[in-house]
Amino acid sequence: MRDTPLSNCEREFIKKAISEKRRIDGRQAFDYRHMKISFGLERGCCQVEIGETRVMSQVSCQVGEPKQARPADGTLFINVELSPMACPSFEPGRLSDFGVEINRLLERCLKESRCIDTESLCIVTGEKVWEIRVDVHVLNHDGNLVDACSIAAIAALAHFRRPDVTVSGEEITIHPASERDLVPLSVHHMPICVSFAFFEQGKFLLVDPVDLEEKVMEGRMVIAMNKHREICTLQVTGQMLLLKDQVLRCSNIAVVKVAEITELIHKALENDRQERFKGGKFGFAESVSLDKVTANQKIAEPVDMTTLDAQRAASYLEGSESSDMDSSIVSSEEDENSVVILDKGVGGIGLGGVSRWNVDEEMEELAGEQQTTQTGQKVKQTHMVADHGSSSEEETTEVLGNQATNQKQKDKEASVRKKEKK
């Protein structure tokens, strides 16, 4: 089936907005959308939501024969499914070029970075090994599928437990969960993809593009990295030329993003573990808040989004005489971007608001003597100016943003307390 066509006016508007350093959903250029990671009842089942994009992955295992070339290694198989439910343009059955691209990218990211210790999956050399299979299903497509798929896959692998095996002579025993505790896979590190969309020949870049931005973008770069700052995969697609500076800049952004996401995954895993240990409730059904009919809608933010927008609009109007780049470069000093625990087995990184981390500064530090380009210097100057000029606005913005998040947290806390009382 066909996709919704993109009209000229949308294309022009998005380009114009990006050249003014704005995005259609009110985010900053380097912000992720609201992210939620939840785990299912079964081991190795993980669902990731980035804004409206939603991906689910399930890990399974079975005993099979190893490959001839590697008789002592278990196998890892990755399968990505794009169902027409996610986006009408995805065809059922056959995997499209886009699907193959994601599949290959994930394979490269997970297999070739050796994040899973395949040697420990060997049962009898040359005869029997564990075959691990990761099925990634895209449930809804609203841009940035690569990131969502990679997070879902690695989180599911980290969540998965396989049955224990004992070998005595010729006899192989696979112990069911009732007999012996299941064993986790040994995950050496967590490679996470961060994708960047480029506009105007790589002049502007956006993190976590939505579907509309992906349709307009000229090129995309995906960096897979782990929290030890090791690049696992790097892929550039599209028709554009990239400057060396841009690649460096992207990798610096990726470092920060990957650290945040890894922390989020760990928190979500830890929450799930505690909940299972306590014998409390866990799984997808439990992570859905039941207090309203519209629980599944994205309307959690809109109110504070508008106020944020208004605030940003205000700063825009004020600063319009001096420069048009102010508010997007203003970065708050306090780090409120810590991971928030929303519910059992669920964590979240906030959305919107002022830019909460100092990419530009960091980049400049790193670039150091290399003498950044003119724009870089300009950015630095305006940064200083903006910091002075709009400190009050910043505060108010934060207050408003905090109110909303605080409210949410309070609600959650209250519900948790209720449960404890019970």
Add this chain to the structure above:
Amino acid sequence: MADHVGKLLLPGDKLENLSVSEKTSKAVLGPGLRKDEEDIFVTKPGILRHKEPNIYWIDSHQKRYVAVKGDSVIGVVTNKAGDIFRVDIGGSEIASLSYLSFEGATKRNRPDVKVGDLVYGKLLVANKDMEPELVCIDSAGRSAGMGVIGRDGGFLHTCSLNLIRKMLSPDCPLLKQLGRSMKYEITVGVNGRIWVQARSVIQTITVINAIDAAEFMSNEQIISMCKKLGEVFVEKE
């Protein structure tokens, strides 16, 4: 079944004792209701609504547009084929739009429409067996606000059909209140598409976000939200 009016019903529920008009002893069934032989069934989950004397329908949450004759919609021109344009209106089928159905268009004087343009028009033909047909003139041959829109900017936003109906209902204060805080131009198509143009990019984004946020708000909440926005914009201008 008068007691079910205003209550949530699910697909498969049976309706009985509908109030009928005295003259014809008939009831009118709207969206979400369907007559199957002698019984009347609910086909969409939602709230049963009733209008005196005999009209019934279901208010449900929906994003997919189903073409209805007489609806004003916003479409995207996807193709030019001979003397018709193919226009995507968000429904299951692509609508056709004749080049003669623009104001002042003749065989010689063709309207200036390009692929990717937005058109605001009315559905002349819409039924389940035929391709929908769009026109950009009224019965008197005048444009009446229809035609190509968004040539000089603005942004097209897609939202749920409920929100559109809510915005267009006469007692919704949203658009008027927003207009007090900033100037903007808006075209609303009942196929879930809104075209907005304000003075600047940021104002356009603000309007769109405000509209999106209003979906589940009461009138009082909408007014207070718009006031908040108004304070910010009026102060700074």
